[in-house]
Amino acid sequence: MNQTRDEPAIENRFLLALPESCLKRLTSQMEFVEVRPREVLIRAGSTIDNLYFFNRGFASLVKAMRDGRMVEIGAVGPTSGVGLLSLLGLERAVWETVAQGSGTAFRISRAAMLAEMEKSHALAELVKKRAGLFLGELAQAAACNRLHSLEQRCCRWLLMAHDCAGTDTFALTHEFLALMLGVQRSGLSIVAGSLQRGGLIRYTRGRVTIVDRAGLENEACECYGTWQGQLDHLLGKS
Amino acid sequence: MNQTRDEPAIENRFLLALPESCLKRLTSQMEFVEVRPREVLIRAGSTIDNLYFFNRGFASLVKAMRDGRMVEIGAVGPTSGVGLLSLLGLERAVWETVAQGSGTAFRISRAAMLAEMEKSHALAELVKKRAGLFLGELAQAAACNRLHSLEQRCCRWLLMAHDCAGTDTFALTHEFLALMLGVQRSGLSIVAGSLQRGGLIRYTRGRVTIVDRAGLENEACECYGTWQGQLDHLLGKS
């Protein structure tokens, strides 16, 4: 993770939804950082000392089993903050938070956030409301993992990643996506190949390009977009 | 749901872990209720006005999809309280909470709990700590839904139900368990039949008996019991 000197514009929608005065006070305590692909932002079982508000990119919430297999159980991108639940008093992480691809984020200490929540009722309210929606997203993912096909979930994931990346092309290997979706790589390659032949995506050696977004939305399960409306309502349209 | 007159002994481990004075104040505002099988305690999208602390029995947290299919994404039994997360400021439920079989619980208004949390630091702490573990259980279930076989998950569910029921025999149809596990009934019948032939369980028309607990634990996935140790640490051994 690299600290950079020039603080760029805030694109994180959670932060942008805050009152100007509140955001100003937070800004002075935030640090702009670049996160490296696969960087572990919060380790399962550890205390949560810092929060990350992504501008670009996102982090996957990953649960690992004893045999090493793992699945993504949720994701946090530019509409929220990594570690948000810790602000409600939950001090220890129960899943790994792993950065996806490269991205940029504002880092701020949990203590600073808590202090600001004391001062700003608006912030405290937004944290609770956003955390509520986050739980909904978690529940959706849990059910999705059980009920929907690999192809549907693959499309959903690509759409979500597309939203967070802000670019049509981003780094992603079959191997890694399979890991996130909790399936074999060979199975995912077949699905990815068929999406490519269908003209929905294009990829070469670890880079995907979203070609036909509407087509992907068509193939994805309902789980993509279920909470979009409520997010827009809470944070304003993007 | 029936209100009964004689307040019986408290068996809920969350409540029992509270300081005596705190519990006493809560008790005066609690109402002992019997919950009916499949009674919806909290509806998805609604505000959470009451909490339920089960003595016997438990409730399933269920996420339904648009097409009517559904899965259990978690459960709350006598080691916790239904609606606990609402005490952290999350006002609206994002999943259905449905009572399993019949059970008994103490009902208390969210407002009363919040008032008592102001007074009792111990309660406030316990709520946060228990909520943290609950999130861990949620994450475990989400991953389990993806990674583990029907038989493993079936065994896990039966063990959990056994713990909560407090009796070796309890009401449960194949149809309903299949619904909870998010699979077809016919598939579940086959698994249940093999468990019965293996001497692990016995069932007749909507009633299951746990015959060989150790055997079930052997067949179940690691997801059963993962959080037991931490629960014991937090609430004391049962």
Added chain:
DNA sequence: TGCTTTTTGTTTGGTACCGGACAAAGTCCG
């Protein structure tokens, strides 16, 4: 008692994905 409903057993064909393996193609690095 007989009829209806609920619950379970079982089949059948089909699909999705596993688990493992190997080859081909692209990329990195010395």
Added chain:
DNA sequence: CGGACTTTGTCCGGTACCAAACAAAAAGCA
């Protein structure tokens, strides 16, 4: 340039589970 490594394509047998259907047995009800 050549060799090592990464990424993707593909194939295999096998299993788990789907989706739908029908029958049988038990329980409830008139």
